[in-house]
Amino acid sequence: MLKIRNLKKKFGNYRVLEDMNMEIKAGALYGFVGPNGAGKTTTIRIMSGLLLPDAGEVEIDGVDAIREPERVKEKFGYVPDHFGVYDNLKVSEYMEFFASCYGMEGLKARKRAEILLEQVGLGDKRDFFVDSLSRGMKQRLCLARALIHDPQFLIMDEPTAGLDPRTRLEFRDTVQELHEQGKTILISSHLLSDLSELCTDIGIIDSGKLVLSGTMDQIMNQIHTSRPLIITVQENLPTAMQLLKEEVLVRTISVRDQEIVAGFDGDAEAECELLRRLVEAGVKIRGFVREAGSLEALFMQITNHQKERVVLSYEDESGL
Numbered sequence: 001m002l003k004i005r006n007l008k009k010k011f012g013n014y015r016v017l018e019d020m021n022m023e024i025k026a027g028a029l030y031g032f033v034g035p036n037g038a039g040k041t042t043t044i045r046i047m048s049g050l051l052l053p054d055a056g057e058v059e060i061d062g063v064d065a066i067r068e069p070e071r072v073k074e075k076f077g078y079v080p081d082h083f084g085v086y087d088n089l090k091v092s093e094y095m096e097f098f099a100s101c102y103g104m105e106g107l108k109a110r111k112r113a114e115i116l117l118e119q120v121g122l123g124d125k126r127d128f129f130v131d132s133l134s135r136g137m138k139q140r141l142c143l144a145r146a147l148i149h150d151p152q153f154l155i156m157d158e159p160t161a162g163l164d165p166r167t168r169l170e171f172r173d174t175v176q177e178l179h180e181q182g183k184t185i186l187i188s189s190h191l192l193s194d195l196s197e198l199c200t201d202i203g204i205i206d207s208g209k210l211v212l213s214g215t216m217d218q219i220m221n222q223i224h225t226s227r228p229l230i231i232t233v234q235e236n237l238p239t240a241m242q243l244l245k246e247e248v249l250v251r252t253i254s255v256r257d258q259e260i261v262a263g264f265d266g267d268a269e270a271e272c273e274l275l276r277r278l279v280e281a282g283v284k285i286r287g288f289v290r291e292a293g294s295l296e297a298l299f300m301q302i303t304n305h306q307k308e309r310v311v312l313s314y315e316d317e318s319g320l
């Protein structure tokens with residue numbers, strides 16, 4: 001659905017995007033995460049045709065978004081991070097205005113607006129002035145507006161910023177429903193916890209580059225294999241140590257009491273094989289587990305620039 005290649009953008013001498021690459025498959029609910037100032041809004045504004053890059057390509061559903069901005073507008077709906085000022089417009093008038101921007105007038109525009117306002121939970125607010133709505137309601141209205149031409153791809157820039165926890169959860173449910181209806185969705189946030197349970201895919205941007213991307217399963221698997229193996233030995237520690245030293249997938253070994261802490265690059269199959277070899281060598285084992293790791297910890301490591309090796313090895317494996 002979306003392909004971004006070698007995108008670059010400078011503001012003055014300040015380089016905001018540095019060879020940004022990204023791909024979103026049709027049907028994904030893609031979480032675009034990065035710390036403040038990483039370049040999320042800049043990337044999204046370029047995708048949406050609001051800003052020109054210095055170099056690079058953006059393709060949305062097969063259309064060149066930089067050279068054909070008019071054609072590509074049909075393909076996506078955009079929920080910006082800031083809501084504009086719309087004095088003296090009622091909710092229904094606001095929706096009908098945006099419908100008219102896509103060539104819908106009269107009854108057709110009114111019907112479409114009604115359906116969408118119901119869908120986002122604003123059915124009873126159509127006669128309210130836009131400026132009288134709460135922040136959460138304005139965000140829902142923005143979403144309804146972005147859906148007016150029934151696009152397949154929805155781009156949302158920090159849509160839950162500033163919302164209270166309950167409104168955040170309600171907004172999340174609406175996003176999930178849209179995804180279940182078949183929309184491809186990009187949603188950005190500087191909080192990974194906002195997106196980790198919602199999204200099918202995650203891309204992490206830092207200093208203008210995508211430093212990690214993949215499906216949630218791939219990323220959780222990477223977290224798993226980047227954590228050390230904790231092997232609790234009941235009997236025959238020297239044999240276990242000798243065997244682990246000879247094992248090519250073992251990166252590091254340290255011992256605390258009867259516990260061996262081993263950096264191990266193998267997958268689940270390799271873990272089984274290692275356990276089998278230890279047992280066959282006569283080592284009595286009481287425990288054999290990967291230390292627990294979290295997505296949040298990985299995000300902090302990556303964006304603190306302390307885990308570049310893990311990131312690179314993942315990208316090598318996935319061929320990105």
Ligand SMILES: Nc1ncnc2c1ncn2[C@@H]1O[C@H](COP(=O)(O)OP(=O)(O)OP(=O)(O)O)[C@@H](O)[C@H]1O
Binds near residue numbers: 039041
């Ligand atoms: N028009 C502009 N002129 C100058 N600098 C800009 C402009 N727009 C963005 N920047 C700078 O580019 C960097 C990236 O900004 P951007 O808004 O893309 O980050 P972000 O990842 O969306 O951050 P946040 O999570 O805080 O919204 C920031 O340092 C910002 O100050």
